[in-house]
Amino acid sequence: MSRKLAHVAGAALASVLLLGGCAAGTHPGAAAVVGGTEITVGDVDETSRSVTTALGQPFTASLALSELVNSALVQQIADQRSVTVTDAELAPAMKAVVGDQAAYDKFVADPVAEAFLRDVAKAAVGTIKLGGGTGITDPNVQQAQQAGLVVVKDAAKNIDVDVSPRFGKWTDGAIDGKVSGSLSEESAQAKAKREQAEQQQQQQQQPQPQG
Numbered sequence: 685m686s687r688k689l690a691h692v693a694g695a696a697l698a699s700v701l702l703l704g705g706c707a708a709g710t711h712p713g714a715a716a717v718v719g720g721t722e723i724t725v726g727d728v729d730e731t732s733r734s735v736t737t738a739l740g741q742p743f744t745a746s747l748a749l750s751e752l753v754n755s756a757l758v759q760q761i762a763d764q765r766s767v768t769v770t771d772a773e774l775a776p777a778m779k780a781v782v783g784d785q786a787a788y789d790k791f792v793a794d795p796v797a798e799a800f801l802r803d804v805a806k807a808a809v810g811t812i813k814l815g816g817g818t819g820i821t822d823p824n825v826q827q828a829q830q831a832g833l834v835v836v837k838d839a840a841k842n843i844d845v846d847v848s849p850r851f852g853k854w855t856d857g858a859i860d861g862k863v864s865g866s867l868s869e870e871s872a873q874a875k876a877k878r879e880q881a882e883q884q885q886q887q888q889q890q891p892q893p894q895g
Contacts, residue, residue, distance in 0.1 A: 715749050716847045718756040727752065728851070734796035738787070746851050748800075753845060755803040761839040762810040769809045773819050777805035780820050811836060 715728045728749045735743040762768070769777075778801050779788045791797045809819050814835040817828025 714848065715851055716753050716845065718753055718845050719760050719843045721756040721760070723749065723752050723756065725848070730796050731800050734794045735791075735800055738790040738794055738797040740790075749847070749851050751800070751804055753847070755807040757840060757843060757845070758807040758810045758814075758836060759803075760843060761836055762814065764839065765814065767810060767813045769806045769813070769819075773809050774802060774805050777809045777820050778802060781805050781808060 713724055714722045715725045716723045728745050731752065732743055732745045732748040735748060778791075779785070781801060781804055782788050782791060788801075791801045811832035812819060812822060812825060812828045813832070815828040815830065815832030817825055817832070819825075822828055
């Protein structure tokens with residue numbers, strides 16, 4: 685499977701976070717509530733640790749929560765529209781999301797990381813199907829994905845998303861904007877933000893002219 689397709693499949697998991705939400709009203713002990721689905725603080729912390737180990741690089745609690753919220757959101761919209769994803773469709777999608785066999789093996793070796801990857805892949809395929817596609821092997825996968833994003837954005841207006849303030853501010857459909865296009869790639873938004881901060885830091889470190 686090509687890296688391009690892997691990125692397309694992976695992008696669907698995070699880029700569908702296009703709804704607005706409030707940052708209050710979560711249940712005690714909940715990191716977020718998506719419609720009728722509660723995501724606990726324990727779920728987030730455990731997912732963050734397991735995915736960090738599988739990836740071999742930091743996967744923050746805020747990013748983990750963003751992905752868990754997204755998966756729950758797409759699942760609810762798919763259920764409303766009777767869109768299903770089979771186990772046969774999930775297997776190649778899970779590999780496409782992480783991008784290579786070695787990374788996939790690390791995820792499936794940990795039950796928590798595997799469950800997370802399964803939910804992420806299901807959201808990716810669900811988004812494509814909501815856009816009229818057949819899955820990640822659809823010849824028009826990119827168009828289907830984009831159409832699916834529109835469907836999710838519209839349907840999400842009717843689903844309440846409440847995020848606990850301890851995980852950050854819910855802005856532009858993401859927590860602090862730290863959402864990548866795939867599990868192992870930095871998003872353009874996050875990259876721009878990081879580079880801007882580094883540039884400012886370098887400018888501050890430069891000696892100021894005297895006089």
